[in-house]
Amino acid sequence: MPIIYKIDILAALKEAGYNTNRLRKEKLLSEGVIQSLRENKYIALQNISKICELLNCQPADLLVYKKED
Numbered sequence: 001m002p003i004i005y006k007i008d009i010l011a012a013l014k015e016a017g018y019n020t021n022r023l024r025k026e027k028l029l030s031e032g033v034i035q036s037l038r039e040n041k042y043i044a045l046q047n048i049s050k051i052c053e054l055l056n057c058q059p060a061d062l063l064v065y066k067k068e069d
Contacts, residue, residue, distance in 0.1 A: 006064045009037050
C-alpha cells in the first residue's frame with residue numbers, strides 16, 4: 001500500500017471526544033469504516049473528508065505516500 005496513514009486515526013478521534021460508540025451512534029462513520037481503519041485498509045474519500053471535519057485537519061495530516069521498493 002503506497003498510501004499509508006500517518007497517525008492512528010481512531011486514537012486521534014478518541015482524543016477529540018469521538019469514541020467508536022459515538023461514531024456509530026451519531027452515524028458519523030459506519031462500522032465498516034471503523035473496522036477498515038483498525039486494519040489500516042483504504043477508506044473512501046468521503047470518509048477522509050468526514051474525519052478531517054471532525055479533527056479540523058487536512059488530508060495531508062492523515063495520509064502520506066510512501067514509495068514501494
